[in-house]
Amino acid sequence: MSAVGGWSDLTDESKKSELLAYVTNDFNMRSNSLYHSKAIRVLEARKQVVAGFKYRLKLEMAATECKKNVAHPNLESCELLNQPTQTVTFEVWEKPGGQSREITKFEVHLSSDNQTQSN
Structure with missing residues (x-):
């Protein structure tokens, strides 16, 4: 168990899927x-107790053949394009009670040149 305010693994699979x-x-x-x-892969899933919860997800993302101008309710059925993947780190803050959440950090690591973009 981590110290109060420290990061710990996110083991709740339902919460992980939702995020x-x-x-x-x-x-x-x-x-x-x-x-x-x-x-296509969850590299890290962590949580931190703050005023609510802060979650950190580090994901390997890949482009699919499904175009954005067409509705795709299930991206899992979309085949991958033959393009480099990206490692993306998100931090999400969820207010107490889970009534609202916002992305507080968004960082993309481009696999082809190891550059980082933050928003």
């Missing part, structure tokens, strides 16, 4: 790509 859907949707809204991206 994964939330950040994937946000990533696709921010992206200029014509194609939807999806997480």
